[in-house]
Each structure stands twice: as structure tokens, then as C-alpha cells.
Amino acid sequence: MLKHYKLAVCVLTLLTWQTQVQAQKIPLKPKLVEKVVRKGNELVIPYEKYLLPNGLTVVVHEDHSDPIVQVDVTYHVGSAREEVGKSGFAHFFEHMMFQGSDNVADEEHFKIVSEAGGTLNGSTNRDRTNYFETLPSNQLETALWLEADRMGFLMDAVTQKKFEIQRATVKNERGQNYDNRPYGLVFEKNTAALYPYGHPYSWTTIGYLRDLNRGNVQDLKNFFLRWYGPNNATLTVGGDVTPAQVVKLAEKYFGPIKRGVEVKNMKLPAPVLTQDKYISYEDNVRFPLLQMTFPTVPNFHPDEVPLDLLAEILGQGKNSILYKNLVKSQKAVQAGSQHPCTELAGEFSISVLPFPGQTLAEMEKTIRESLVEFEKTGVSEDALTRFKVSYEANEIDQLSSVDGKTSILANYQVFTGNPNFLPNDLKRYKAVTREDVMRVYAKYIKGKHAVILSVVPKGKSADVAHADNFTVDSSGYVPPKDQYAGLKYIKATDTFDRKKRPGSGANPVIKVPPFWNDKAGNGIKVIGTKNDEVPTVSMLFSIKGGHKLEAKNPGKAGIASLTAAMLNESSKKYTSEQLSSELDKLGSSINFSAGPDQMTVSMQSLTKNLDATLVLLEERMLYPRFDSTDFDRLKKQTLESIANQSTQASVVAANVYNKMLYGNDNILSIPVIGTTSSVSAITLDDVKNFYRSNFSPSVTNLVIVGDIEQNTIMPKLGFLSKWEAKPVEMPATPKVATIEKTKIFLVNKDKAAQSEIRIGYIALPFDATGEFYRVNIMNYILGGAFNSRINLNLREDKGYTYGAGSYFSGSESAGPYTAYAGVRSDVTDSSVVEFMKEIKRFEETGITDQELAFVKSAMGQSDARKYETAFQKAAFLNNIIRYNLDLSFVSQQSAILQGITKDQVNALSSKYLTVDKMSIVVVGDKATIKPGLEKLGYEIVELDPDGNPVKM
Template sequence: MFRPSRVTLFTSLFLSLLVLAACSQQPKDRVVLPEGIHFVEAVSATVDNNGDPVLPYEKYQLENGLTLLLHQDHSDPITHVDVTYHVGSAREQLGKSGFAHFFEHMMFQGSKHVADEQHFRIISEAGGTLNGTTNSDRTNYYQTVPANQLEKVLWLESDRMGFLLEAVTQEKFEVQRATVKNERAQRYDNAPYGLLYERVSQALYPENHPYSWPTIGYVEDLDRVNVNDLKAFFLRWYGPNNATLTIGGDIDVEQTLAWVAKYFGPIAAGPDVDGDAKTLVTLPDTRYISMEDRVHLPLLYISFPTVYGRHEDEAALDLLADVLGGGKQSLFYQHLVKAGYAVQAGVSHPCQELACSFNLYALANPEKMPSLADMEKALRAAIDDFEQRGVTQDDLDKVQAQFEASTIFGLQSVSGKVSTLAFNETFADSPDQIADDLARYRAVTKADVERVYRTYIKDKPAVVMSIVPQGQLALIAAPDNFKPAARQIPQAEEMTAAQLALRPVTETFDRNKVPEAGPSPVVHVPDAWRATLDNGIPVIGSEIDETPTVTLLLSIEGGPLLDPEGKAGTASLTAAMLNEATQQRSGEAMALALDKLGSRISARASGRYTEIAVSSLARHLDETLLLLQEILLQPKFDAADFERLKAQTLQSLVQSAKDPGALASRAQLQVLYGEQRIGLPDGGIFSSVQGISLQDVQQFYLQNYSAKAAQLVVVGSLSKAQWLPKLDWLGQWAGESLSFADYQDFPQYDKSTIYVVDLPEAAQSAIRVVRRAMPYDATGDYFKAGLMNFPLGGAFNSRINMNLREEKGYTYGARSGFSGGKTLGRFSVSTSVREDVTGLALTEILNELAIYSEQGIDAGELAFLRQAVSQSEALSYETPSQKAGFLRQMLNYQLDPSFAQTQGEIVATIDKPALNALAAKWLQPDTMQIVIVGDAAKVLPQLLSLGLPIETITMQP
């Protein structure tokens, strides 16, 4: 479906909390419109004439063409600002790919009145978060900040809309060109299957179609262009008349309008922007393409061209994708995954503004399906089986229930509401499309789904992509019969003065002055109630009424720490089995029951806990709790489920040995903790998982799933009095107390050593600089060390990231931080860098640690962290999941709610000597161990000059 997320419906319960009216109206009489802003429409809360939900907003237009959307939400003292430009990679010219994404980077590099790198610093110091995203059709920039910082955000966003190019220099251009190339290397060239979509798009779309090149661009295009090309692209597409400014949250409408008029009103419009034509993409015949990659599992990917965003057949195609590959009831799951032929398989129908595609994929299990030619036959057999199975009423009910639930959960944050309004305005010229989307999905019939199958899928040409392990081209589905035509890049033309002329801006105020923040908002930690069930399980809960939803977290202490000797991964497999069959239902029947409620129950084991997470609409809580009771207390532990999950786990472990990040994390654990349980990943390693039996899993459940080790967090629109009767069954759960074995001795180091894991032909090197550190505490040295690290590697504009990314251009990003649990902790620096600068990057990291440990924090950094950390509290408790995480932390560490206040006092009073003492204690370079995953033949010569011992280690899957 063509939308930012699967967001379509409210529940009737939610609607009952809102005013049962929806209308277009004039703005409130008290609102005086500033000069240059015109009212367009306002929709008040909440439902239309058919009883369908409406997301309230006010819409305005500035004389320069800027569209303004406002949404009030006073539930939390925060605001979210989104600027969406209707420009993505589809607006680029042949030979100049990647410009839209390039500008996502350049827009954070300062503007005429905002110094280099100050956008990140100002938002961080304000306690906010920020980012930008680019796709084929739009680029958006967004910030969430405490409500008192709104004017500052509008000043920043307007300055880069109206005054970016005055600050664009050749030096900034080169730094960001290197950063984009690093991002491409990390996310595409150095990632398993990373080139899949790029290669498929080249074959799926006609030559020179705007979707035929990747959003991130080609390296040769990035190398070809110059700073004037970039400036001309900005002047063409980044005018206010091609943008939508959406502001939501705890706002005063009249004041917000005045600020928008002040900061955005004087910016001149850019050239007119017309919509691109929407025409259906077709293929003359099926195109087979293939590639070798650093992977273990062969991948088959089939892509059919279909329609375009909001086409009348889009909804039916979405439902067809769900029937074929959406969950355990789907044909792909039954034919491929459950049968053991595929480790994963699925179907999707993503839509873009100009085109959609119907995509099928399967990661083959080499033990049962080594040939992708056979896999293609199996995929096509599953598709053909749709003609016999057809569409059931359960299919329709399930999809509508999922849409309903995802809508409500998507609206739990102000950012979710704002992004929905901005997206719909950009692509549908109407901010609220919830009711329309519901109506078009509700109107889909079984006959519609069968019709679109015959129209777009049955016997239709497609792109068939095979990705196989290196040296195994014999496994591909069929010989390649398609090769993209060589790109005919037009001769570059010199930019004229007119093309580079800046648009004039006439203002009557001093833009060099950063707006002052308003009074700091009053932030309250979530109100919590406590109870103890009959069997001793502690319960902590919080009642919120913003949405009629429920979040429940049941944690059982132990998890992977209780794995039997030599059988690491038992806890993870046991938790995975809880997601399968119960004694009353098959895994498919349980999945269907949950889907029809719009609920989710998932179990996983990680760190020190096994956790079962539940999300539900409040009106379906009783039914969902009955399913939770079944899952927790009556698992079936079916032998066929176990063998399938074990086989999938083993194949995934082998695959992870091809991933540099996974290898670095694995090697880091081994270096810190040795060959004992905590030195291995939560899911185990190949040899340990291979030795796990179904009996081991059953025994683990009987011994370690115990009420004596459990605790419960509940957040939602129910009171304590409503909750406790619903939890009576959980209070009857029994179990024994658990004990934890002592850790074995950890490896001891008297000096730093570099441990190299060889990954031949890796485009980047993954670097980890690590040491053991203190366990978690809420108000002691662990918390204070986190503050100390903030200017070093905890913020975007930290020393390490600014050095490696912004100054040197070595990486897409670098960070450092402390992490800790009840008994252990560690400090780490992590990054991925270009292979050719591995040694230089490591030298810079060690130098930064040396300088910081010796000289400590400076006065400016101390002021920055005080402001940033204290202001960010406003963003800490917005969503139910954030509230649940806060309450879980209180239970895990037996904290009083006042710990948050104590933390605030520490932030306000901690001084340089205290922070510098922590830096001197924990950050000395010679106390660190170094892990590097990369091409050893190219990396090792670079490391010799550091004068440190070097060992090459081999990581088994």
C-alpha cells in the first residue's frame, strides 16, 4: 500500500473518546492570520459522516507556495516538525544519480546563519532528536523537541530552505561526497544481498526510467559531478512551493502561525513543479539476472511490475501479497518455510508514486533446496496453488484487523501523526487519508483479488534475480538473459549564472540571532501503581488514555545465562518455540487468531532475560490474554516445529559469518569474556545449536520458566482495578527459584592487542575498540560515565564522529558508549570505515581516547551535555513502549521513581573534575582491546605502524 506505514483505522472505542464530528471550518475566531498566510481548511476531531476516523488538522498556504499543516496534541510537552520536499531520486537527471540523497546530507552542514555542524548541535543541545530520509519520491527532514524549542527549529529549517547555498563550499561538498560513498559501501556494497534492489530495478524498469537507478546513486555519478551541479539541483527543487511544513504536538496555533510567517514567509518561491506522468510499467518477457555475493544462503527474488501508488488495483494487490506471503497461514509459509525448503520466504507489494512491484523472495535452505531453479519451480507452484485456494473470509478479516490495529499504534506518537499528515498531503493533496484508505480496502472483494492475480501475476513476465555464494553460479535459477544497456551519459554543460542565481530573501529581523527557548516544560515521570500477584510476581503498571491500547511485558530472569553447558542457544530456541504451536492450536491457527484481533505476542531470549511482549487493542485484551495464557502455560513443543526452527537457526548462523558487523560483535564478546557462555552470542554458535535436542528445550522450559523469576509491566488504557482480575490466571503460575552459576575467569590483558578477523574482499572494515567496565547503576559511576562519554562519542557532533566522518571522511558514522546490566558492563567504540583507511581510522580513535582521558571535557562540552541531557527528558515518556521501558527498568533494578529526579540533579551539578576522573579511569587507550573485521591481506600492512601486537583469529559460525 502507498503510505508511510500500514496505517488506516481507529477502533470504535477510540472514536468514543473523541468528538463525534468532522467538518471543514474556518479557523478559530481567536486566531489572527499573519500577513502572507491564507487559511485553506480545518478538520476538527474525528470521524466522517460514515463513522470512519479522521486525523484532525488545520491547513494553510503561504504566498510563496509553502503548504502548512498544524496538528495540536497536548498530551506531552513536545513538538514534532517535518519538512517534506516533493523531490527524490526520481527527479534526478541521467548521470547525476544520488543528488536528492546527497542533499539530505548537505542540509545538515550549516547554512548562511547557522555555522558548520551547528544544526545537529543546536537540536541536541535543545534535548531533541533529528534526522532526514530520502526515497525515490520525496525527501523529509524532521525534529522532535521539547515544546519550548519550537521557534528554534523553525529558524533552523527556514534557514536551510532559504539560505543553504551561501554556506555550500567545495570543502563541504567533498566531505559529504566521501560520507555518502561510505554509506553506500556500508549499506550496499559491503552488506550481504546489498545490491539486490539496485540490480532488480535496472532490469524491472525501462532504460532511463527514474526508478531504474538507486536512491543513493552510483559511485561514478558521485565522482563525476561538481558543487555547481548540486547547487542547480537545489535551486530547481527545494523551493517552498515544493514543500510541506507539518507541525504537531503541544503548540499554540496563533504563535506558531506568527513564527512560520516570520521565518518562512520571506523565502521566494522556486520554479513551478509539475507531477510526473504515471504510466504502467511492463516487461516484454521474463528477465533472468544473477550475481555472486559473500553469502551462505542462495536467494531467489522475483519481481512483477504492477500499478502505481493509489491506483484502483493497489489494495487488491496488497491483499493478494498477504494471502501468498503474509504470515504463517500464507501459501509461501506452508509450501516453503514449513516444508523446510526455505529459511525465510515472503511476498510484498511496495508502492511508489510512479510504480509498484509485486515481489516474492525465498532464502533457500541448502540442505533441502540447493538449486534456485528448483526453488523457482516451488515458488511458482505456490503461486499457482492460489488459484485452487482462492481468498477466504479469514483473509479479509485478518487484513482489516491488522490495518485497524496498526493505525492506532502508529498514532501513539506525535511524530507518527505528523508523518502521516505530511505524506498524504505530499502525494494525495489531502492530509488525512485514513478513512479513504479504509474505504478502498474495505471495498476489496474476493473476486477483486483473483482478478488482479490474473491481470498482473499469472503467466506474466517478471525479473528473476539469483544471488548465490561466491563460486557457485551453477546454483542460479537460469542463465542470465538480460544485461542493462550501457548508460549514455550526456555531455556535461557548464552552469550558467542564471541557473546558479540565488533567490532573493528580504527580511526585517536579524537572522544571525538564535531564537531563545521558552520556559522549560514541566515533565512528569509516568505515574505508576504496583501490585503483587498471589504467587509473588511483582507487577508495575501505568494508566494512559491517549489511545485505547495495551502494552504488556512479561520478563523471566535467566534467559541465555541459564543455557546448559555446551548448548548455548537453548534459551533462544525455547523462546522461539513459544511462538509456534500450543496444545490447543497449531502455529498457523495461533497466528490467525492473533491477526484477527490485531494483536501481537512474541517471545525472545536475550541478555539476562526471556521476555514475552504483548500489544493489543484494549477492547481485545481479554481474548489476547487467553492466547497469552495458552502460549505461556501450554506450549506444545512439536518435534516438526523444533526441527524447522533449529535448521533455520543453523543456516542463519552460517550466513551471519559473512556479515562484518555480526562478526565484529561476536569477536568482541570472545575477546572480553573468553569461551564461556557470556562470551557467545545470545543465539549460540553453530556447534552449540547443533547439539541442542527437543528434550533440551523442554527441560529448559520446565526448569527455568518460573513465576519465581518473573515480573510484569503493563501500560494502557486500563486502571489497576481493571487489570488485576484479568491477571488472576498468571497469579496461579508456579515454579521454583533459579540460581546462576558464577562466571569463569575473564581474559586478562596487560596491553592492547589488535585482533583481526579475515573477511576477504570486504569493502569496509568493522572496528571495535573495547574494554570491560562497570555494571549498570541508575545514579552512580555508570550513569555519570555515560554523561562523560556524551561529548566523546554519544552525540552526532561528538569528537569521534566529527573526526572520522565530517573531518576525515573515513566513515558513515562512529560512536562510543558504556553498556551494562546487573553484573557486567563494557565500554566500546564502534564504526565501519573504508578498507584503505583502516589503520588511519584506528589511529584517530586511539588518539581521541588518549586526549580525552588525559585532558578531559572542556567547559563548552560540559554546558552542552547539561543542556542536551536535561532537555531531552521531555521526549522520554511519550509512547506506551517508552513508559513500559521506564517501568521495566524500575523493576529490573528495584528503583524508586525518584531516581529520575536524582539523575536530573546529577546532570545539573556534576563538575569537570568528577567527569575527568572517570575519563582518566576508563578511557586510557592501553586498557583497550581492538577487533577489526576486514580483508586481512589489505588491512594488516596498515596496522603494523601502530606498534601493537596483532593476532589473526578465526570465528566459527
């Protein structure tokens, strides 16, 4: 696969437009810098760019296709601006930016945006930090008021208490995403060896715990004063707005904020390796990992694109050399290569997860042999075509949402000074040649040194590819000059009352996408809608049954999943590699998958290539080859994946939780992928029989969304008449397990830094306008929003977790109510207490008037965001056809939401939050957490990772 647009990109080596403009006289009023319009069908995002007197760049994209607006503020600061001993500050500060400012109270930012029907977040990487909201377009002024307030009025609101809570939250995030995740430290170990000590890429964005522990409030304030000035920021607004409207509001809210300290672009020399650096560490993993990383070039360097193509030829997709030599030959579970580039440097990485019985030393040898093979085979015409067409298709796909377009404009502006750099990028990728690829291979890879990292299972240190020969050396490091000395906070002065929250105006009119119904061959129900914002067509086949059909023979559970995997392989006419190549050359994709109650076939194509893609879809759906070699490889991979689940606490928690909810006699208590014993029992004939018996148009619905009319697409589906229809009998839904009294089910995961918690019971089936819809209204304030009671308690008030919540899920049969979190190991028992306290309190006292008003506003206005993208439209239509919904169900839901009373909500909480009959699953370090859990008064049942009782 090609790289998607990267959120951290490299500046040009020459002075950028931004630095040039800083040397000029800044206007007293916003200045229109440029206006870009689309001509014909060219791939361009229209916009206007302005410069405010304080240095803030404003980019506006006008798009009235949906009544929503995306507001993005990107600061040109990431972890690369940090110093040794103060890692993680850029990311830490991202958290602090949500903790209130002078005119916005603590926890109010999330509440205000959610109440307005919007969604929001922030992210930090090596080179930039951004904050973004997507809201109904009548909330534009509110979003700008919020962003401006924390840009200009944050300092006095930063307190020691907030600092400590967010420090705990960041530690939880590190525990969840790094320390407690298999292979979670690969990036940290690799960068420390690849870059010289003190290089800002030699640590990760999350930072080191020791640095987080030693930081203080003043350090954080200094970081804000140094990097968060308007002259180091870009405000990008896209959607149902006008440039004049945005600029006027930007001038009002951002204009008074004083210019910050000058920020210069960074440029550092590429790291030079004088030898292969072998490093290793032990981890709680099943498969060892070998990763080989070569230093390359920053983004936008002339050699970036040919290195991207080299990465694809070597290790991306079924036509790559590494796939052939390692995956296809059943030596490795996974093998691939990638070439991520950021502002200061690039990294060409090759990674392999070998099957048991293969050594890391053998993997290194095969990688080196594969590089020699590439030298001989070079770059084919097909490889060039696949690369270029796939890149264009990926770029087009990103333009399907205002979020995607706004993000592209923001990042091009921040790192190149030119929001309209997309055409330049397209030219770069279209112009790459075979000679370019061979040249960069010789320059950066052939005979060059690399960092070679081995990750081995605990206690298997002898299994590394080569003995370690490198340790970090700080002896030559010279600290930089203090860049935080003498910083002063100068608060803006206003001519208006900034404490007054802006009004929102009338809610935008929400239009449910118009759709059509039809029938294809053999009675397949079809529902579709035209979406001409981007020239693509998406199709989704839903074939009832899936995992649930395995109830007829649970001894072979996993057969639906394995059948879907086989359908992604060869057809009678084409090998899997040939199909993959043809799809890539069209910029198309076809994928089969299996879920709890259905199999799905998804297809996406550029409109111009639809006919050719449908030919390949027919091949895959109707004429699978079911090759024995493919089956043996996929079965082996599946069995290894099942065995690997025991290393992933979140997966263990989900599997054990389902087993406790549904009971041993229900197929849903078994993972969709199956178990070791059930998958071992599956034969190729079983897969063929499952396909023949259950893959049928008689139980199939089809959703079509794209740039095509009904009368154009339907004749193209004639091939579906060849699909043999057969009766598919759905097994009866068995009764689910019942629990008479709440219990804790404890699964041990030795020395886990965090515990995974799941709490719940089987509640009720999906119903668009019945009690299922109403309980989701009820749950929104308990666990469904960021500022829900559960998340505010466990994350924001206690600092126990990176995130916690609860939800009701349902299908045709009953689904569970689930409360969930990953928490610090040392507060596992306290977290269970807080969960149960919040659920019980809501059961007993219910919702407040203020909370109910918030829920009605938040859920009601969120409709503006429901139908924007092709994916959202497809999900909406899929529910209509799957559940045979009345066409008026959307208006019925709106009436239910606005009419529901406090008493009705409280009656639902009393009925469905039965805290005395819930299963509590905890996966964590037994030695640490069991003593505390024993004090809670619940019966504790110890289970193994498969959910079976542990013999005491």
C-alpha cells in the same frame, strides 16, 4: 504482515489541490485552507492547514499530551527527479543540508538541536526528502529558524571542502549499506532490469559511485535551486503548540523566502515486460536468493489494496502459501512476498532463501506451483478478516507518537494534497473483496512476465535459476531537456536580524508518568501506567535468566533462544498457524524472545480485544505443544543462521569482540543464538527441561502500559495463578577476561569494501544514580552524540565513516565500554589511530567548560522526549522494577547532572578510559589492511570468524 504507511506515495492522476492553488491568486497573508477536528472516536488526526504567499504549505496538529514538538519539512523531490549520469543527488543533497547555512555554522545544526534536548535526522527516497526534529516544545522557534535558514540561505555556505567530505560520507554509507552488506545490491540490480533505461526508478536512491565521483559543487547548487523552493515543500508541525503560534513563526522565518521554480507532478507509464528477464550476480552470501518481481500500480491506485492482500495470502505470516510450501516443509530458510508502491509504480515481489541442497530452479518451480495453488484455493473469509483488522491495528499504532502523526499528515499532504486522507485509506482497506483479489491476480500476476533475479555465492555462477537473458540497453534513450538552465539564486530580504538565534523560553514541566504497583499470581511483580492516547494495551513479561542460565551447561548454549522460538509455535490446543490467524484477526501480537540475561514475552492488543488476546497468551505461555516437527525445523534454521553469520562483518565483529572481552570461561563470550556445536547438541527434551526448570513466575516481572485501569486489568490476569512456580538458581557471575596490554584482533573478510572496528573493555554494571550514570554523562561529548568528538573527527572531518561513536552498557553484571565504526577499508589503520587519539586525549585533558555546559543542557532537556510512547513508558517502568529503583531516581539523576563538575567528569575519564588495556577488534580484508595495522605498534592476533586463533 501488512505494509506500514509508506513514506513515498503516489499522487492522483487528476490535478491535485496544490496545482490548483498555484493557478489562483496567492494571498498576501497566510490563508487558512481547512480545519479538521475529530468527531467521537473516529480515526482522524486533527489539524489546520495554511498556505503562505510563497507557496509553502503549513499543516499544524495540536497535541498537548506531552511537552514536545515535531517539526517536519518535506520536499517533493527524491531520486525520481534525477537524471541519467547524476544519480544519488537527492540523497547527497540531504547530507549537504546539515553542513551549515548563512546564519548557522557548519556542524551547528546538530549541536543546536542536541543542546536543546532534541533529536533530528533526514531521509530520502524515490519521491521525497524530509528533514525533521523532535524537541521540547519551548524550542519550536529554534527548529523553525533552523529549517528556514537552510531552505532560504544555504547556497553561499556550500563549499568545495564540505562537498568533498559529504561525498566521502555518502560513499561510506553506500559501502556500509549496499556494497559490504549481503544481498545489498538486490534492489539496484532488480530495478535496473524492471524499468526502462532512463526511467528514474531504474537506479537506487543512494546512486552509483561513478555518478557521485563525476558530480561537482555547481551540480549540487543547481539541484537546490530547482527543487528546494517553498512552493515544493510542506512544513508540518505537531505537538504541544497552537496553530496561531506556528503560523506566526512560519510567516516570520519562511515567509521572506522567494518562491522557487514550478514543480509539476510526475506520471510515467508502467513498465511492460515482453519476456521473463533473468538476471544474476555473485555475492559474499551463504544462501542463494531468488527474487521474482512483477510490475504493478502506483500508490492509491484502485488495485493497490487487493494486491496488498494477495501478497499477504501468498507470502506473509504462518498462514501464507509460501510459508507452508517452502518454510514449513524445510525447503527454505525464508520465503515471502510484498507489494511496495511508490509515486510512479508498484512492484509485486516474491523472495526465497533456500536451504543448502535446494536449487534456485526448484525454488522458481515451487513459486509457480504456489501461484497455481492460490488460483484454486482463493481468498478465505479468515484471510479477509486478518488483513482488515491488522491494517487498522497498524494505523492505530502509528498514532501513538507525535512523530508518527506528523509524518502521516506530511506525506498525505505532499502526495495527495489532503492531510486528512487516513479515513479514505481505511475505507479502501475495509472495502476490499475476494473478487478484487482474484481480478488483480489475473491482471498482474497470472501468466505475466517478471524480473527473476538469482544471487549466488561467490564462485557459484552455475547455480542460478536460469541463464541470464537480459542486459541494460541504452540505445533508445533520449535525454530530457535541461531543467537546470538559467537558474538564479535570489536571497530573501528580512525585516529582522536572522543571525540572532531565537530564545527558547522556559523549559517545559516534565511529568514522570504516574504508575502503580501490584502482584499477580505466584508473586509476579507488576508495575503499570494508564496511557489512553491510543486504544491499545501492551504487556511485557521479563523472566530472569535467559542466556546466562546456559553457564550451567555451555555445551548446549543457545537453548534459551531455541526455547523462545518453540514458544512462538504451537500450543496444546492450537497449531502455530491457528494461533497466528486468531491473533491477526484480533489485531494483536504475542512474541517470545531470549536475551543475554532474560527471556521476554511481549503482548500488544487493541483494548477492545484484550480479553480474547489474553486467552491466547495463556495458551502460549502455559501450554506449549513442543512439537518435534517444529523443533526440527527451528533447529535447522538456527544452525543455518549461525553458519550465515560469517558473511556479515558487523555480526562477526560483535561476536569476536564479546569473546575477547569476556573470555572463554564466560557464557557471554558465546552468542545468544549459540554455536554450531552447541545447538547441534540440543534435543527437544533439553528444550522441555529448560522450560520446566527456568520459565517460572518466581523470577518474573510484568510491565503493563495502555488504555486500561489497574482495577480492570488485574482481575484479567487470574490465569497466571495456574503458572507453576519453581526455584530458579542463577549461576554465579564468572570473572571476565583481563588484558594486560592493548592488542589488535584481526579477522579476515576477503575483499571487504569496509572494515568493522570495535574498541573497548569491561567497565562497570548498571547503576541509575552511581558511577554508571555519571560515566554516560562523561561519554556524551566523547562518543554519545552526533556532534561528539569521535563522530565529528571520523565522519565530518575525515570522511572515513558513515557514523562512529562510543557508549557504556551495563546490566546487573559489568558491561563494556565500546567505541565502534564501519570505515572504508583503505583508512582502517588511520581510523584506529583517530579512535585511540580521541579516547586518549579525553583521558588526559578531559572535558571543556563549554562542552560540559552543552552536555548538561542536552541531557537535561531530553527528558521531555523520554515518556511519550507506550514503548518508552514500558522501558522506563521495566528499569524501575528490574533494578528495584527508588522512586526518586529521576530527580536524583537530574541533580547529579546539573551538579556534576568539570573536575568530576575529568576524574571519571582518567579512571575509565584506559587506552593501554583495551581490545581492538578489526574485521576486514586482511590483504589490504594488515600492512597498515602492523605499523601502529600493537601486537596483532589473527582470529577466524568464531574468534579462534588462526594457525600461521
